[in-house]
Amino acid sequence: MKGPLLNALIKISAEINSTMELDTLLPDIVKITGDYLKVRNASIMLIDWDTLTINCYTGCSPHHNSLSVKQGIIGDVAGTGTEYIVNKKFSSSSSKSFLALPLKAGSKILGVFNLTDKDEDYFDDDDVSIARYIASQCALAIERHNIYNKMRANENLQAIGLLKSSVAHDISNLLAIADVYLGLMEEEVDKSTTMYEYVKAVKSEMKRISILATDMLDLSKDKLIAHKTKFRISELVNELKLYSEAFSKNSNAKVEFNIKCDDEIVADKNRLFRVFFNLLNNAGDAAKENGRIIFSVKKTGKDISFIVADNGKGIRKEDIGRLFQPFFTSGKIKGTGLGLAVVKDIIEAHSGSIRVRSTLGSYTCFLIRIPQNG
Template identity: 35%
Template sequence: MEKKKKIFYFGKFQKILKSALFTGSYKDEMKLVRKDGKTFTGYTTITRRNSFSGSPTGYVIIIRDITEQKLLEEEVNNYTVHLERIIEERTHKLIISEEKYKRLFESSKDVVFFCDINCQFVDINQAGIELFGYDTKNDILQLNLIHHLFYKASEGKIIKETINKNGYVKDFEIALKRKDGSKIPCMMTGSLRRDMRNNIIGYEGIIIDLTEWKKIEQEKDILNNINKILASRLDIREVYKSLSEEFHKVIAFDRLSIALLDEKRVEFLTFAVSKDYRFSELEEGVQYSKQGTLAGKVVEDGEFFVVHDTSRGPFSTDPILSKEGIKSRLSVPLICKGEIIGSLNFGSKKVNNFTEAHVDVINKIVPQLAIAIDNTRLFDRIKYSEEKYRNLVEDIEDIIFRLDKNGRFMFLNNALKNVTGYLPQEFYDAPSLAFKIIHKDDVALVKHITKEIIGGRTKVFKGLEYRVYCKNGKELWFSQNTYPIKNKNGCVIGVEGIIQDITEKKKIEEQIRRSERLASIGELAASIAHEIRNPLGAISNSVCMLKRDLVLSDDDKNLFNMVVEETEWLNNIISNFLTFAHPAEYHFTKSDIAKMVEETLILLKKDARFNGNIRIKKNYSKALPKIFLDRIWIKKVFWNLLINSIDAMPNGGEISISLKKTGVPNDDKIEIIISDSGIGIPPERIKKIFEPFFTTKKSRGTGLGLSIVHRILDNHDGTIDVKSIQNRGTIFTIRLPLNNKKSRTVSV
């Protein structure tokens, strides 16, 4: 088998050499093997060497080791970390050798900058001067990083706030601008600058120009789109317009055509044409002689050719196209299975429009195009290569896996890292890790389903839901579809499947269930409360009348007072029932949320339950926008949560209140976080705290406070989440929408 592989690869390489001999050069990626047997991907350039007489004498082969496209980001990260480490080491050695620091600073290909506390530049290296398009360093030192060089100053302010809060930002993609106002995609890593006494004196960082990387990404997207277009139809002419539009993203042209050789290889057929003008002598379906044409030269030589000015062009087709307004042309050979089948031809209304740089992009597309054209002529599809399939799989957000019968992973896409934080290699090295990260209550079911499919007892299992723990400890919900892998004999040799992260879906479902449950219980509570309130009122009135009309002993008076107090307590509970079930009208007005919190705190500090052992810590973001809400009901939310915090800290403690915008794109909300350092809530109870009548208080508690809070926030299109650790405290997070335009009265 190994010998056959070697013969196969040798034969493939021989074909490549023949192609290079024929065309003069060959450029492509290929799998290569090192001396130690390890494989790597190399970008190989093979150029034919010719003697002075023009006859071939050999080849010049240049192989450059490259990495997979998906690892580019990781390489950039590693490079940035590496560069940060270098800068840190050089900065530390600045005291010893100022000259070494300057050499490192000025020779860096990436921008290194230093700013003061107001983001005014203190220093910047030559790379920064060149990137931003200024003439001298002094020109930039007059500028402010945020106000002058950020494409959007608001983005710069966010980065500044992040650095001030966390001490640094890492690999943050930003948009900066040159002196001429043009946009530059960049990636920034920055941190606080400190003096010898550790005082903050400004900011420092590295800026990496992502222009080329973005260009490569754009080209990759275009290549993927073209591949998808070519694969979407058996007849390429059905998608030729879409194909032309994709080409337009990387090359400016006014005419695109495909010329194919006939069976005798003496004439061309204009297979397909795309142009922005009406009449042409070389329309689709027209046949013309190969002799003396640009396409004829290209298929004979096997190399691209550029006509910079058709008015002086050497080919018979040049004057024809020149009359139609085409001033320059580019033609590239179409090679399928080692045979030239025609040419891909571009035309422009501008002289000197095409360069060799265009050819590099086209050459990445031409092989697939040639295959698609050949398939169209033969009415037969071919399958994508493994590399194309892998690119497609790696780009999707869901996890795709293949597992052999022994439980070893044969394949995992990069979505695994994006979702869980684990690298596929970690699962290749330790397959048992896949089950170790599954929640202990779910792992048995996952193992059982896997064994059933491998054993052939279950054909397919869809919608298997279970919980896993990410590398950072975060819990996620997964939904898995699992299928058997069979050999040619129909025997199951493993399983494959798709795993989708449904955590957000689960949260939404839980919120819906909770709201429905609260609504149904609320209706029941309302009906019961109305039935109790009437006889309760009669009891209370009767007791008051008896107390007034009868001569009672002290003990009897105490009993009567106790009855009155208890009926009042029951009446209070019933009022809460009715509030929970049918809240009064909501009057939405534009309000200052910080002011409402302060008003609630004033009342709280006057409450008998508030004592000197309780500390209030406040952290309000500046310039919070006003939002539409009902002031009375939102204050009731704050009051209930703050009273709960006090009850959870019988010996005192700290209540922390934070107000800020969430900052999530397309989801602007104000976030109110109320936390305490109290006794916390046990994990088994935390899911029930918003249910009516559930309480953790040992004293008198109706169990309706948080239910009412939840109902009020529902009516404001808001949400509330809770996290708690026993003996360490509880955190309630409220999110209210900024764009809530409810200014009318809402009756619920």
């Protein structure tokens, strides 16, 4: 018995030492563990915000690709950090043995390691100890990966920090002046000429540059403070509608608005505009021919929910966890990878939450909830 165990553990530690990439590491660990413990199904689910999502599995495809933390047994393991072991030795039920172990780094719970249906057998104490040990190694590898990514992001953010006091400010100020002159041109130019269209196109591009500069300023701050005021939701929506007209001309997609709530809200209007500006642009970039983007607003209890959904090219499962990291960009020629990082900071400054759902090739949806009263 010792030989195979030693082999499995040596393989796992060699894997952990050879790569920082969880996308290859975790499936390998799941496979080695599944083979060693002779279970039919093994999977790792990782926590992202308050959702547990399948990272990898062997055997049957799991019943749920994602669950809320606290939902069901696995969600409970993720929420409480308590392991769950079932051994129904003589039962004829389909899952006669089931082990769900929290992946813990210190007091932080990163995910759950699930092992189901041991071949013709059930988990003995040794199996459980070995599975616990492997789960602890996985958790260390995941934490190391997260720290490494944070360090890389911090290095990049420090570089942005250098821009904070000078360049980004200057860009914003100069753009504001140029915008005034463009406004004057817009009034002077005959509205039936193509020159008028050009002026509007320049204005829209300048808005993008100005937003990029302000995003950089926000990202360079240690903690973003939202400047909240009370306003009606339609004030924000009208600004977005105005922008989306110009945007639709340069994009494959049209934006549809589905506004089910026009209450007053206490929030930072300019920054929320930038949130949806970034989300609409991303959806536009992902659009296919004749794409649709739907921007919806509704009331959800004490929160206001904003949804930006598109039927574009979708996001790869392995990229979902990295979307909000500064400088993560994929599939774009001009992407800087700052948009969603700043979206996350702004939503956090509103004590709100943001979720992503996507199906590769066909659909992406960003759901944002913020408290209505600030």
